[in-house]
Amino acid sequence: MLKMKDILTPMHQCLSPDNTLLEAVELMKKLRIHTIPVTDATRRLVGVFTRSSLYSMVLQEKPLDTPIGPFMKREVETLPEDMSPDQLERNTEITKVGTGIVVNRNEQLIGVITQSHVVSSLLQTTRSLKEQLEEIIDTSKLGAIMTDEKRQIIFVNRKFCEMVGYKDSEILYKDLADVIPNFHLAEMEKTDHHRMKIGIYHAVANLSRYRTIKGDEGFIVLFQDISDVEKMAQELQTVLKWKSIVQTVINNVYDGLVMINESKAITFISPSLLELFELKEREVLHKSVDDILPELGLSKIIKTGISDISDMMEVKGIRYAVHRIPIYQRDEVIGAIGKIAFRGLDEMKELFRRFETSQTRNGQGESDKTKFAHFTFEQIMTSDKQMEKLIRSACKAAKGQSTILIRGESGTGKELFAHAIHSASSRKNGPFVTVNCAAIPEHLLESEFFGYEEGAFTGANRKGKIGKFDLANGGTLFLDEVGDMSFPLQAKLLRVLQGREFFRVGGTERIQVDVRIIAATHRPLEKMVQNGEFREDLYYRLNVFSFQIPPLRNRKSDILLLSESFILELNRLNGTAITGIDPDAQATMLDYEWPGNVRELRNVLERAMIFAEHGKIKREDLPDYMLLETENDSTDRSTGSSLMEKAEKSAIKEAMQKTGGNKTRAAQLLGISRSVLYEKLKKYEISVRL
Numbered sequence: 001m002l003k004m005k006d007i008l009t010p011m012h013q014c015l016s017p018d019n020t021l022l023e024a025v026e027l028m029k030k031l032r033i034h035t036i037p038v039t040d041a042t043r044r045l046v047g048v049f050t051r052s053s054l055y056s057m058v059l060q061e062k063p064l065d066t067p068i069g070p071f072m073k074r075e076v077e078t079l080p081e082d083m084s085p086d087q088l089e090r091n092t093e094i095t096k097v098g099t100g101i102v103v104n105r106n107e108q109l110i111g112v113i114t115q116s117h118v119v120s121s122l123l124q125t126t127r128s129l130k131e132q133l134e135e136i137i138d139t140s141k142l143g144a145i146m147t148d149e150k151r152q153i154i155f156v157n158r159k160f161c162e163m164v165g166y167k168d169s170e171i172l173y174k175d176l177a178d179v180i181p182n183f184h185l186a187e188m189e190k191t192d193h194h195r196m197k198i199g200i201y202h203a204v205a206n207l208s209r210y211r212t213i214k215g216d217e218g219f220i221v222l223f224q225d226i227s228d229v230e231k232m233a234q235e236l237q238t239v240l241k242w243k244s245i246v247q248t249v250i251n252n253v254y255d256g257l258v259m260i261n262e263s264k265a266i267t268f269i270s271p272s273l274l275e276l277f278e279l280k281e282r283e284v285l286h287k288s289v290d291d292i293l294p295e296l297g298l299s300k301i302i303k304t305g306i307s308d309i310s311d312m313m314e315v316k317g318i319r320y321a322v323h324r325i326p327i328y329q330r331d332e333v334i335g336a337i338g339k340i341a342f343r344g345l346d347e348m349k350e351l352f353r354r355f356e357t358s359q360t361r362n363g364q365g366e367s368d369k370t371k372f373a374h375f376t377f378e379q380i381m382t383s384d385k386q387m388e389k390l391i392r393s394a395c396k397a398a399k400g401q402s403t404i405l406i407r408g409e410s411g412t413g414k415e416l417f418a419h420a421i422h423s424a425s426s427r428k429n430g431p432f433v434t435v436n437c438a439a440i441p442e443h444l445l446e447s448e449f450f451g452y453e454e455g456a457f458t459g460a461n462r463k464g465k466i467g468k469f470d471l472a473n474g475g476t477l478f479l480d481e482v483g484d485m486s487f488p489l490q491a492k493l494l495r496v497l498q499g500r501e502f503f504r505v506g507g508t509e510r511i512q513v514d515v516r517i518i519a520a521t522h523r524p525l526e527k528m529v530q531n532g533e534f535r536e537d538l539y540y541r542l543n544v545f546s547f548q549i550p551p552l553r554n555r556k557s558d559i560l561l562l563s564e565s566f567i568l569e570l571n572r573l574n575g576t577a578i579t580g581i582d583p584d585a586q587a588t589m590l591d592y593e594w595p596g597n598v599r600e601l602r603n604v605l606e607r608a609m610i611f612a613e614h615g616k617i618k619r620e621d622l623p624d625y626m627l628l629e630t631e632n633d634s635t636d637r638s639t640g641s642s643l644m645e646k647a648e649k650s651a652i653k654e655a656m657q658k659t660g661g662n663k664t665r666a667a668q669l670l671g672i673s674r675s676v677l678y679e680k681l682k683k684y685e686i687s688v689r690l
């Protein structure tokens with residue numbers, strides 16, 4: 001860029017109009033310029049004495065002492081001294097005069113600018129620009145080459161020489177293809193960036209075209225060395241690999257892990273912990289642990305710097321303990337780790353014990369169980385409208401003294417209802433005694449009900465025994481599986497129900513009792529009455545209030561509601577850490593027919609929870625027969641019932657095999673009652689000797 005101060009020749013000496021021709025020629029010679037400014041006494045410019053002024057004086061043979069005033073040129077092109085470089089450059093391009101006269105604002109002479117000064121200054125600027133550009137290109141991290149129209153290399157920079165391993169003299173004027181054999185112009189032109197290997201370097205090449213002075217087309221190719229980037233990518237891969245290894249280790253070695261920094265912000269949290277507390281990583285990271293998981297009490301470790309173990313705590317029925325450990329750097333606490341244990345807490349038995357004593361367990365021993373009702377209507381969980389109506393009606397019926405008959409498939413909650421009715425009745429403080437009419441051997445049924453007098457039998461029981469009616473005096477007698485009672489006993493029962501009195505086996509004393517009867521059965525009593533298997537009079541005696549509990553398959557919403565509550569209860573009972581059921585498994589459960597109803601649901605969950613151990617129950621944790629049934633069900637619903645029977649048969653066979661033919665245990669395993677198991681064994685002709 002042209003600058004006034006670089007090209008200006010200051011004029012300390014100049015001419016006045018009175019100076020002679022001789023003085024003018026002498027000054028021209030001395031200053032070696034052809035145009036000399038002429039000023040007045042105040043240095044104001046009045047004209048210029050040029051070579052043409054000199055020629056005309058000589059041609060007119062003016063003597064050497066002639067004053068130059070009349071011969072000087074008066075119209076002078078002047079340049080203001082504060083001209084900007086841009087204006088100066090523009091003026092240089094358009095001016096016709098060889099010497100510019102520079103004046104100040106008062107038209108006083110400052111100096112002159114000659115064309116030769118401008119040219120040499122321009123040359124100098126161009127040269128330094130070229131040098132700067134070459135330096136930039138040469139020190140660039142990009143390899144650069146330039147070819148002429150014949151693909152011959154006419155310029156290379158230092159980085160490119162380094163990449164190809166040649167000196168510039170070995171490359172210049174060589175064909176591009178000879179220097180980089182894998183440089184394929186056609187391919188290069190397809191994309192903006194082309195990855196290629198040059199020597200040991202990984203590079204991205206970028207091609208552009210330019211017009212040579214002759215108007216032909218040459219190329220400029222820039223090569224970006226991405227070896228470092230590649231190396232970084234490889235390192236990143238390794239780091240990522242290690243990250244997943246460490247993550248897997250952390251997830252498996254610890255049940256749950258959370259780390260915080262000195263500002264109590266969460267810096268790491270393991271997936272199992274997120275799942276346990278139903279959190280999302282992005283909502284948790286870098287947030288204060290006091291806001292997200294205050295129950296862990298982790299932040300206090302930052303203050304105390306002393307590690308400790310929490311008491312047993314509980315979330316969603318899953319018990320856990322937190323081992324809080326400070327992280328030290330030199331003597332300073334820079335964070336803390338919370339190690340949460342919730343799987344296999346065997347080693348924490350002591351904590352368990354402490355916890356257990358603070359909880360009231362519902363198992364209170366067999367004898368108590370038979371004497372008191374353990375459930376109330378509040379404990380019957382449902383979100384089903386029909387069930388809710390049923391509960392309301394049963395609640396009302398409970399207030400009276402009438403006999404109540406509860407109907408429903410196996411495992412629907414008939415016994416639960418019986419308990420609840422008793423608990424809601426005026427007899428709630430009296431005994432609640434259960435007799436499973438199907439489980440007592442035929443020949444003992446009578447003595448079970450009515451007891452026997454001392455000496456009625458020989459052997460171990462000769463001391464006598466009071467029967468269930470006696471036991472239930474003042475309370476409720478629950479006759480479960482009443483449809484499975486033998487015909488003769490039905491008559492005896494009817495008599496008691498009518499007269500509220502009976503004789504003990506071997507006794508003569510008439511015993512009177514105040515007992516309310518609640519009976520339950522899954523059997524079709526009406527059909528049995530028709531077939532003469534069940535006494536009609538007993539049927540009417542029992543059927544004063546009758547409640548039909550709908551099967552679980554008809555109250556789908558209860559499947560999930562009950563599951564949720566069973567998971568909580570079973571986590572507590574078995575020390576598992578199940579957080580829920582994943583959507584696939586839920587769909588399977590909703591599809592399934594649940595022949596064993598709520599009892600089967602509980603058993604299926606218990607088994608699945610033991611398989612899954614922690615996290616969510618997955619479809620594969622459910623029993624095979626359920627998967628088989630729901631699979632077949634979804635592929636072909638028209639053959640549903642036969643497939644269900646097939647699945648049921650195989651489940652029963654499996655249970656019988658597993659229990660070595662023990663029907664009580666097999667029925668428990670299947671979640672059905674013994675009498676239902678008998679029926680099914682008969683229906684499917686499954687041999688008891690397996």
Ligand SMILES: Nc1ncnc2c1ncn2[C@@H]1O[C@H](COP(=O)(O)OP(=O)(O)OP(=O)(O)O)[C@@H](O)[C@H]1O
Pocket residue numbers: 379380381382408409410411412413414415416417480520522562598599602672673
């Ligand atoms: N609505 C419910 N809410 C909570 N638990 C339930 C519910 N219904 C049933 N259960 C549970 O399911 C299991 C089976 O219930 P219950 O023994 O009362 O069924 P049942 O109809 O009497 O069976 P069976 O005819 O085989 O004797 C029990 O553990 C009971 O606590």
